[in-house]
Amino acid sequence: MAAPTDFQTQLFLNNKYVDAKSKETLSLVNPFNGEPISAAVQVAGQEDIDLAVSYAQVAFKSGPWSTYTGAQRAVYLNKLADLIDANAHKLAALDSLCMGAPIAVAENFVVPQAAVAFRYYAGLADKIEGDSFAAEDGTYRIVRHEPLGVCAGIAPWNVPMIYVGWKIAPALAAGNTAIFKASESSPLATLYLGKLVIEAGFPPGVIQFVNGGGKTGALLASHMGIAKISFTGSTSVGKIVQKLATESNMKKVTLELGGKSAALVFEDANIPNAVAGTADGFLLNSGQMCLATSRLLVQESIATPFIEAVKARFLEAASKLGSDPLSPTTTYGPMANKAQFDRVLSYINIGKEGGALAIGGASNGNNGLFIEPTIFVNPDKNSRIYKEEIFGPVLCILTFKTEEEALELANDTNTGLSAGLYTSDLNRALRVSAKLESGNVAINSLHLPAVNVPFGGWKESGSGQELGRYGFQSYLKMKSVHIK
Amino acid sequence: MASATYETRLFINNEYVSAKSSETLSLTNPFDGSKIDAAVEVAGEEDVDLAVSAAQAAFKSGPWSTYTGSQRAKCMLKFADLIDANAAKLAELDSITMGAPTAIGAGFLIPAAAAAFRYYAGWADKIEGESFGADDGTYKIVRHEPLGVCAGIAPWNAPILYVGWKIAPAVAAGNTYIFKSSEKSPLSALVLGNLVIEAGFPPGVIQFISGGGKTGGLLASHMNISKISFTGSTFTGKIVQKLALESNMKSCTLELGGKSPALVFADANIPNAVGSTADGFLLNSGQVCVAGSRLFVEESIAPAFIEAVKERFTTISSTLGADPRTGTTMHGPVADEAQFNRVMSYIDLGKEFSAPVVGGNRKGDKGFFIEPTLFVNPDRKGKVFNEEIFGPVLNIVTFKTEEEAIELANDTVTGLSASVYTSDITRALRVSAKIDSGNVSINAPHFPNQQVPFGGFKESGNGKELGKYGLQSYMRTKTVLINMKL
Numbered sequence: 001m002a003a004p005t006d007f008q009t010q011l012f013l014n015n016k017y018v019d020a021k022s023k024e025t026l027s028l029v030n031p032f033n034g035e036p037i038s039a040a041v042q043v044a045g046q047e048d049i050d051l052a053v054s055y056a057q058v059a060f061k062s063g064p065w066s067t068y069t070g071a072q073r074a075v076y077l078n079k080l081a082d083l084i085d086a087n088a089h090k091l092a093a094l095d096s097l098c099m100g101a102p103i104a105v106a107e108n109f110v111v112p113q114a115a116v117a118f119r120y121y122a123g124l125a126d127k128i129e130g131d132s133f134a135a136e137d138g139t140y141r142i143v144r145h146e147p148l149g150v151c152a153g154i155a156p157w158n159v160p161m162i163y164v165g166w167k168i169a170p171a172l173a174a175g176n177t178a179i180f181k182a183s184e185s186s187p188l189a190t191l192y193l194g195k196l197v198i199e200a201g202f203p204p205g206v207i208q209f210v211n212g213g214g215k216t217g218a219l220l221a222s223h224m225g226i227a228k229i230s231f232t233g234s235t236s237v238g239k240i241v242q243k244l245a246t247e248s249n250m251k252k253v254t255l256e257l258g259g260k261s262a263a264l265v266f267e268d269a270n271i272p273n274a275v276a277g278t279a280d281g282f283l284l285n286s287g288q289m290c291l292a293t294s295r296l297l298v299q300e301s302i303a304t305p306f307i308e309a310v311k312a313r314f315l316e317a318a319s320k321l322g323s324d325p326l327s328p329t330t331t332y333g334p335m336a337n338k339a340q341f342d343r344v345l346s347y348i349n350i351g352k353e354g355g356a357l358a359i360g361g362a363s364n365g366n367n368g369l370f371i372e373p374t375i376f377v378n379p380d381k382n383s384r385i386y387k388e389e390i391f392g393p394v395l396c397i398l399t400f401k402t403e404e405e406a407l408e409l410a411n412d413t414n415t416g417l418s419a420g421l422y423t424s425d426l427n428r429a430l431r432v433s434a435k436l437e438s439g440n441v442a443i444n445s446l447h448l449p450a451v452n453v454p455f456g457g458w459k460e461s462g463s464g465q466e467l468g469r470y471g472f473q474s475y476l477k478m479k480s481v482h483i484k
Numbered sequence: 485m486a487s488a489t490y491e492t493r494l495f496i497n498n499e500y501v502s503a504k505s506s507e508t509l510s511l512t513n514p515f516d517g518s519k520i521d522a523a524v525e526v527a528g529e530e531d532v533d534l535a536v537s538a539a540q541a542a543f544k545s546g547p548w549s550t551y552t553g554s555q556r557a558k559c560m561l562k563f564a565d566l567i568d569a570n571a572a573k574l575a576e577l578d579s580i581t582m583g584a585p586t587a588i589g590a591g592f593l594i595p596a597a598a599a600a601f602r603y604y605a606g607w608a609d610k611i612e613g614e615s616f617g618a619d620d621g622t623y624k625i626v627r628h629e630p631l632g633v634c635a636g637i638a639p640w641n642a643p644i645l646y647v648g649w650k651i652a653p654a655v656a657a658g659n660t661y662i663f664k665s666s667e668k669s670p671l672s673a674l675v676l677g678n679l680v681i682e683a684g685f686p687p688g689v690i691q692f693i694s695g696g697g698k699t700g701g702l703l704a705s706h707m708n709i710s711k712i713s714f715t716g717s718t719f720t721g722k723i724v725q726k727l728a729l730e731s732n733m734k735s736c737t738l739e740l741g742g743k744s745p746a747l748v749f750a751d752a753n754i755p756n757a758v759g760s761t762a763d764g765f766l767l768n769s770g771q772v773c774v775a776g777s778r779l780f781v782e783e784s785i786a787p788a789f790i791e792a793v794k795e796r797f798t799t800i801s802s803t804l805g806a807d808p809r810t811g812t813t814m815h816g817p818v819a820d821e822a823q824f825n826r827v828m829s830y831i832d833l834g835k836e837f838s839a840p841v842v843g844g845n846r847k848g849d850k851g852f853f854i855e856p857t858l859f860v861n862p863d864r865k866g867k868v869f870n871e872e873i874f875g876p877v878l879n880i881v882t883f884k885t886e887e888e889a890i891e892l893a894n895d896t897v898t899g900l901s902a903s904v905y906t907s908d909i910t911r912a913l914r915v916s917a918k919i920d921s922g923n924v925s926i927n928a929p930h931f932p933n934q935q936v937p938f939g940g941f942k943e944s945g946n947g948k949e950l951g952k953y954g955l956q957s958y959m960r961t962k963t964v965l966i967n968m969k970l
Contacts, residue, residue: 071602078561119554123606126935129952140913427970430623452609469610483913 059205542688899941
């Protein structure tokens with residue numbers, strides 16, 4: 001299909017598209033063909049962020065939104081969900097254009113997940129349950145759950161529209177107002193949502209979209225008028241966000257950071273299923289997923305054929321490289337931007353020096369930022385390719401003999417986002433999932449977050465949870481009222 | 485009035501079908517006693533069996549059994565919108581059968597049913613069980629599962645409201661439902677069949693049947709119904725419970741009668757208290773289970789308060805007689821001749837002890853209108869003071885102290901609702917804690933709120949509707965213990 005050409009490029013503040021006061025703009029490039037995208041997306045500077053925050057504060061404290069019941073908020077959230085679904089193709093195309101995701105995946109899975117999140121949280125808006133305790137000791141106590149105020153979200157470029165749902169929906173269901181910054185690499189779909197926000201009927205200042213990179217993000221993280229920031233991205237930037245949040249006004253922080261997750265395949269696993277999960281599943285979004293199981297640990301007794309099967313899947317994917325992400329039959333896209341492309345290649349080169357390259361290992365074609373699905377078998381466990389998140393189609397495979405060894409290998413990381421485990425033994429599944437040091441474990445499939453259970457990383461993979469009821473709680477604060 | 489066509493058949497498996505039984509209901513319009521030209525078909529044993537099989541198939545193996553919570557929610561939200569869109573039509577059908585003003589029906593009661601569908605749609609994908617780790621060698625999971633085929637029996641006083649309160653939590657939880665409206669007001673529920681189809685519910689998920697006590701008895705004793713939810717009189721409720729128990733021990737929720745107290749303390753906001761205990765009491769002509777029909781007023785303010793209540797009753801009485809279908813009518817007749825006779829016989833009993841200070845007579849000579857009636861200091865052992873009348877008949881008694889008020893309030897076998905009027909927060913919290921009632925309102929008449937459970941203490945009921953508890957009442961838990969020592 002032809003690339004979309006009508007873009008929003010301004011900021012979306014107080015239900016209007018307005019020019020930023022800062023003069024800076026973003027340069028966007030189509031990673032499929034290296035061509036610049038003719039959208040001079042305006043960057044929000046200090047004045048712009050200050051404006052956004054004051055609009056959001058007014059909307060929260062005294063605008064119509066502050067008088068709505070939960071059931072009323074739910075009506076708007078459900079309406080926006082319907083509008084997102086109705087505009088899925090347009091939104092998916094805008095993301096695809098910016099960061100190279102195959103449009104079929106964006107349109108049929110990623111964008112609809114945002115609508116799913118809005119519907120899920122709409123259902124919680126009128127179910128904010130506090131507590132009450134009788135006055136056995138002479139004091140009647142009530143615990144109120146109250147919204148925080150102005151909440152900010154900073155999203156990465158890898159599945160842009162999902163974060164709109166994950167960060168804005170729970171915030172609004174709880175009664176907050178939201179300021180959302182998409183990644184500087186992929187701002188276009190998010191910006192388009194401004195129209196849908198108006199159409200859904202949200203009062204001004206309830207949902208706002210700002211653009212920019214690290215500088216804009218830092219303005220949000222350090223703003224004295226923002227009550228909470230939710231950041232998804234790299235661990236190193238996450239730590240900066242936390243620091244800025246603490247040093248400014250100790251705003252609440254939720255971090256969803258990187259992972260170097262392990263998938264454990266035991267000899268009694270359903271092999272075709274395990275291959276699908278650990279090979280095809282790993283290559284979803286060209287490996288650019290925080291929860292990617294980029295360390296594949298295979299039990300020795302089945303390792304040889306298993307590794308061959310994984311290689312075959314990688315070669316199959318590689319044979320399809322090079323097609324336009326905007327084409328509905330494309331299944332595998334390029335890296336999202338040049339910086340990521342360079343990064344992944346440099347890891348590959350480090351890995352090559354270690355000598356464990358099995359397949360892949362090169363960029364593909366002259367057009368665009370495609371990298372071949374790449375496998376390193378038995379790399380050095382101290383090497384950077386084994387320890388650090390690459391965020392690309394680069395898989396490390398190790399073998400293990402015993403369950404204990406598998407667990408030790410799996411847990412030997414300062415990350416803890418996701419884990420996969422493949423076995424047909426129920427007790428092993430429950431036992432091993434209990435021992436994996438990871439916030440999320442998938443048994444016998446690729447791990448994909450579900451809206452009704454919390455998603456969050458352990459160790460340096462994050463702090464706090466999104467999704468489910470716990471994610472909702474993170475947008476509320478408790479007040480205890482003691483009545484004598 | 486031109487004769488209209490009414491749906492009179494049963495709604496089974498997403499189709500309107502003729503009942504196999506040949507019994508029909510006769511309906512009259514309480515506004516003028518005219519007969520309604522609708523021979524509503526009564527569901528007999530074969531019909532109920534058919535409905536139950538359809539509901540079972542839908543629950544066990546039909547598409548509904550494969551739906552996720554969010555898929556169920558989608559049907560429910562659509563149904564809510566359709567109820568709202570059809571509110572005027574539904575209100576009119578209720579009005580002609582049981583006399584409720586369409587302004588109240590379309591403006592309040594029917595939208596509340598839609599709101600219940602929206603509220604419970606939000607629960608459908610949030611059915612949360614529990615899990616406990618295997619520190620003792622056993623991994624524990626508690627599943628929350630639907631019950632199966634559930635049945636609801638509704639009274640005539642707010643017909644569509646119960647469609648929301650009973651069906652919404654049940655289907656959110658994944659059950660299927662058979663709903664029987666009251667034999668006095670069956671027309672509105674039957675219209676909902678088309679909306680069920682339009683909302684996308686698969687066949688057998690929601691079904692509507694009509695009939696009286698016999699049909700209700702068939703539901704209460706059916707071996708393949710897993711739960712019955714009954715709202716109505718305490719007398720009938722006990723029969724339902726017995727039939728449920730003696731058949732298959734099906735789960736039983738009862739929302740029964742009340743003789744609820746309203747306590748007005750001297751420091752109450754008086755205009756608010758008068759509005760609530762007088763106008764509020766006369767909502768639906770007093771035909772509300774939560775009606776505060778025993779009004780206790782602190783002695784020091786009683787004379788003026790009683791005068792104020794009299795004045796409200798007199799004013800409202802003067803408006804009586806208008807067609808409930810007119811948008812400005814706020815008070816209608818009582819539901820039918822049987823109700824009229826019942827309420828009047830209580831009034832006559834009351835008169836034997838003392839004259840009412842206002843009201844006490846039929847209003848006009850057309851239709852079943854009864855004057856708002858006030859007895860002050862009635863016979864405390866008498867039926868008028870102790871038994872639920874379910875009409876516009878209010879008792880006032882005075883009290884000196886808070887302790888006396890609480891004792892008076894609790895001196896009843898009922899425990900559905902209570903209201904307390906005071907500006908002293910500590911008193912409000914203290915008294916509400918001591919009243920033996922499942923639902924207490926402070927500074928307003930009690931009307932159930934869908935976010936929180938609604939259910940009576942003592943002989944006012946068993947179990948809860950509404951809120952999260954209402955959802956749980958349509959589920960059962962299954963504990964799964966996994967031996968991890970293998």
